[in-house]
Amino acid sequence: xxxxxxxxxxxxxxxxxxxxxxxxxxxxxxxxxxxxxxxxxxxxxxxxxxxxxxxxxxxxxxxxxxxxxxxxxxxxxxxxxxxxxxxxxxxxxxxxxxxxxxxxxxxxxx
Numbered sequence: 001x002x003x004x005x006x007x008x009x010x011x012x013x014x015x016x017x018x019x020x021x022x023x024x025x026x027x028x029x030x031x032x033x034x035x036x037x038x039x040x041x042x043x044x045x046x047x048x049x050x051x052x053x054x055x056x057x058x059x060x061x062x063x064x065x066x067x068x069x070x071x072x073x074x075x076x077x078x079x080x081x082x083x084x085x086x087x088x089x090x091x092x093x094x095x096x097x098x099x100x101x102x103x104x105x106x107x108x109x110x
Contacts (some may be wrong), residue, residue: 012086023078
């Protein structure tokens with residue numbers, strides 16, 4: 001049984017150098033999955049404004065807002081992933097991406 005645990009620890013060690021990249025992929029995937037809802041919410045909030053203001057706000061949110069969210073959340077998610085042991089890191093990563101995939105599939109079919 002020790003060989004299995006050792007193999008799982010080595011597998012987790014392969015993930016360790018890519019924690020920041022994994023976190024970036026998770027944040028970007030969340031923005032893709034929930035981006036329509038965010039845009040719809042913003043559209044509802046600014047629907048009474050003049051066309052030029054609505055366009056400017058939408059461009060700022062899409063160009064800078066999503067970028068700022070990505071830059072802000074990626075280190076937070078990476079820190080949480082880095083806190084996991086090598087034994088749990090691959091499983092949590094695969095679980096989160098599986099959950100995001102299920103959410104994406106459900107949202108596209110609704």
